[in-house]
Amino acid sequence: MRTRPLKVALLGCGVVGSEVARIMTTHADDLAARIGAPVELAGVAVRRPDKVRGGIDPSLITTDATALVKRGDIDVVVEVIGGIEPARALITTAFEHGASVVSANKALLAQDGATLYAAAERHGQDLYYEAAVAGAIPLIRPLRESLAGDKINRVMGIVNGTTNFILDKMDSTGAGYQEALDEATALGYAEADPTADVEGFDAAAKAAILAGIAFHTRVRLDDVYREGMTEVTAADFASARQMGCTIKLLAICERAADGESVTARVHPAMIPLSHPLASVREAYNAVFVEAEAAGRLMFYGPGAGGSPTASAVLGDVVAVCRNRLNEATGPGESAYTQLPVSPMGDVVTRYHISLDVADKPGVLAQVATVFAEHGVSIDTVRQQGKDGEASLVVVTHRAADAALSGTVEALRKLDTVRGVASIMRVEGE
Amino acid sequence: MRTRPLKVALLGCGVVGSEVARIMTTHADDLAARIGAPVELAGVAVRRPDKVRGGIDPSLITTDATALVKRGDIDVVVEVIGGIEPARALITTAFEHGASVVSANKALLAQDGATLYAAAERHGQDLYYEAAVAGAIPLIRPLRESLAGDKINRVMGIVNGTTNFILDKMDSTGAGYQEALDEATALGYAEADPTADVEGFDAAAKAAILAGIAFHTRVRLDDVYREGMTEVTAADFASARQMGCTIKLLAICERAADGESVTARVHPAMIPLSHPLASVREAYNAVFVEAEAAGRLMFYGPGAGGSPTASAVLGDVVAVCRNRLNEATGPGESAYTQLPVSPMGDVVTRYHISLDVADKPGVLAQVATVFAEHGVSIDTVRQQGKDGEASLVVVTHRAADAALSGTVEALRKLDTVRGVASIMRVEGE
Structure with a gap:
């Protein structure tokens, strides 16, 4: 086993970060055995350095996150700050200074994942983020x-x-x-x-x-x-x-x-x-x-919580460390299909619509006509009367969301429809 | 993207193998994009070459599996023959001739996984086997x-x-x-x-x-x-x-x-x-x-079936191909804890025991005494009488399997116990 340790910098030491630090300390031997080299916490960037952080060597604490990711001897930067900035700038700076990044930052990845991937690739670094979706669940x-x-x-x-x-x-x-x-x-x-x-x-x-x-x-x-x-x-x-x-x-x-x-x-x-x-x-x-x-x-x-999220982060830390020992990187962005994203109107699913209607003959026929005119096929209708008012629950077959929206708009204009109580999609069939 | 294709040899072309071959053909472009290089089927070893195999170029079919894995230009050998031999010899030969291996062979891995891992490591090759456990489920x-x-x-x-x-x-x-x-x-x-x-x-x-x-x-x-x-x-x-x-x-x-x-x-x-x-x-x-x-x-x-198992095999093929392009290998055997395996007697769990007993006073006391003598604590007892016979259903608290076995042996010796109808462990609590 290599004896020179791989160095991890931790950005953020809240619920998740403190668990990452704790497990890195208590399970250091296991992590070393699994990686093939020891791994050590080389610095922890926080906003409030005076807060007591049990188990973390105070000399590792810094408020200067930028200086930490620029050190040049860091192998893996773990970003558990969240939000767009300064997380994005710190991650990009980490790549520029030869570190790979493990992030739990769903907001940033959803908004700007492509830019981060490109920066990682340009500098030959890894970007892993298992913790960003569904916490501990390997996904x-x-x-x-x-x-x-x-x-x-x-x-x-x-x-x-x-x-x-x-x-x-x-x-x-x-x-x-x-x-x-x-x-x-x-x-x-x-x-x-x-x-x-x-x-x-x-x-x-x-x-x-x-x-x-x-x-x-x-x-x-x-x-x-x-x-x-x-x-x-x-x-x-x-x-x-x-x-x-x-x-x-x-x-x-x-x-x-x-x-x-x-x-x-x-x-x-x-x-x-x-x-x-x-x-x-x-x-x-x-x-x-x-x-x-x-x-x-x-x-x-x-899907959340300090320990589960830390588990996902550390799985990524182990993977990134193994990659570094192999002088390789894991899979990068895969966006080769370039498939466009269609608007919601194109989604095809089923619907459950609850209407408040006048309790008189012919209402169901009127309502059914509106569905038919918009090409939305009805699966079941349930009618319940109560004191001159009635409710009508319609469940449709599969139809485009745009067609359903058009149907609802037209239903609202019917005199006999007092209101649309709820519209809900029906999935999983 | 690299234009020289990575070469895959398929050992076995039954339910799983034929699906692997089919998907490699129909989804060749996707696989190439995800790997970063095209991947081609370079040979298929079968026992019965005369069997019609739709979609596979007949010139790829061979009955000489050993010659195929010895070719020297194969990047990945996919072993879906099953059983111990000749699978073991073929996998070892593949490693010796510079190929990595993707296997679905649970029996072989369970019996001799350490030997295979050692051979892979000796020759700097990968051994992947996602398909060996729970089919398509990433596990x-x-x-x-x-x-x-x-x-x-x-x-x-x-x-x-x-x-x-x-x-x-x-x-x-x-x-x-x-x-x-x-x-x-x-x-x-x-x-x-x-x-x-x-x-x-x-x-x-x-x-x-x-x-x-x-x-x-x-x-x-x-x-x-x-x-x-x-x-x-x-x-x-x-x-x-x-x-x-x-x-x-x-x-x-x-x-x-x-x-x-x-x-x-x-x-x-x-x-x-x-x-x-x-x-x-x-x-x-x-x-x-x-x-x-x-x-x-x-x-x-x-957990089984041709397509699901092929999905797991191909996920491994992509991973192994990526590793080869990186000139790296994935994680090898990790057995550093060397934890021994304890016998069943040491397992601690709960038990549901159904006894046929004589329907007379004092039986429950006798039975309860036997449990107590063996240190097995009873959670609930349910007694049902029927024509001079009765059944007694005992659910225990957690106890060592050896203690339960001793209890059952002693129960069988009681005159009032006509038989032990069933013993079943209770899990998941």
Whole structure:
């Protein structure tokens, strides 16, 4: 075994970074045996150097992250700061100074992955980011490597633990959104400002990363259709249950039927209780992958948290260190298909529409006509009357999202339709 | 991109081999883009050259596998023959002649993996075998690479599709073992001689491979405790259901509580219906991994079949080809912990024991005394009388397998115990 250690610089020492540092210390012998050389923590850049950090040699702490990545003797920079800047500048500087990078930064990778990959390649360095999607669940590596000989047609997953916790609570207790969110906040599953999670921004960033890898093309955050889950109601769960479904916030990346484009989207959707994703409880994540030869695969585990994310980071650190000992690099960006990303209107799926209508003869015929005029075929209709008002629940066959939007717009104009109570996509069939 | 193609030799052209050849042809452009160089099929060794093989250039077919692996211009040998010989000799010869190897051969790897690894290392070649365990499910790579920075404590999985199909049928239809086996045979899920599957040999080979990788030590097929599932009855399923459980044939690899040894075993076991493995239906496979930092992960998918296995093989082919272009090799054997494998008697788990006893006062006291004398603590007892006979169902707390065996031996000697109807381990809690 080589005795000169490989040097790791840690940018950020919060929940994830401190776990990375701890495991590097407590499991140093194992890591050395697996890499073929010892690995040592050579510096830790933090914003608040006065904060007590148990187990980390104080002489390693610095507030000058730029100087740390410029040192020139660093083999691997672990970036667990998050956000766009200064993370992007630090990663680019690290490559320029001969270090490879392991990042957990989904926002940055979704917004500017191509630039980072290009910088890594220009300087002959590795860029690994297993921790950026679905925490500890091995997903990036299986998609980039295990399935490199296959053709992936679909990736559909629960990639945000906070929203899954909230939806699971609503499903199991009948609670409303706000009540479930309050519990998630109290238990530490949701942040004080939960916007990034509940509005789907976090999941959308992950969808962009997954779609790019799965389809060997470039998908940016802006290409991902996004709908949050703040408007999901207890009534929606009741409707879902009547259909033998539950509701999950899903990230869905698909290859179009003609193979000439891809789509990526995040929105709440009904899925059958028999679907493997339906039984993913609490804050767990799970991702379902459909590949031409492999068939249907699922990857399940904790999608966040200090230790799980540190596990993913350290797996990448080991891989990058092995590559350096081999004087090689791992797989870089693979975007050769250059498949364009189609807009949401082109997505084809099923829909569950709940309408409040006047309880009088002929309403169903009117509504059915509107669906027919827009080329949206109805699978089932359920009608419930209550005091002169009635509700009409329509489940469609597969139709383009644009056709469904047109249908809903036309329905809203009908005198007999008092309101569109909810529209939800139905997936997983 | 490099224009000189990498050359692949295929040993075996059955269900898996023919799919590998087909995908290499139909997806040649994708494979080339992902590898960074074209890859071509340079030869296919078969036993029966006269058999029609659609899509494969007849000039590539040979019956002389040894000559093929000795050619010297082969980059990757794909071994999908199975069995010990001639596979072992061919793989070793391939390494000697400068080729890396991708194998799907679980029996050989479980029996002699260390020898193969040593040969690969001696000749600077890669040995990859994702397809050997759980078909298309990325499992070897996640364990060897994604979790390389973590400490795995437990691997528990359904790794044989045939037996899962049979047990699932028994569970869902109330059928007996023979009836369910007949259906599996009729549908092509079970072979004419199902011994390797139903007696647990196939799962034991996979357990040996998984345990070795997970714990960075050497575990051979002979080290794996093995019990088949031919004696599981409809009555066992009824008992399981009363406990909120189902029955699965599990491969379980564990690190001992003191961390100083490991165990590997295959046997039928009751698991709670709420456990993710309980809902793995039909011939699907799933493997549950518990790691110190990552927590609980699960990998799910088709565990066998031509296309899924070919997907795993081709993922390895791409990885090995990339390594060759990098003039590097991937991770080799990692057995540095040298943890010994403990015998089954040391395994600690829970038990469900069904006894036929005389229906008279004092029997329960006698039985309970035997358990106590052997240090096995009882969790619950359920007593059912029927015409002078009674059945007693005992569920224990966690106890060493040796203590349970001693208990059962002593129980059999009691006059009041007419017979031990079944003993089944309870896992997943």
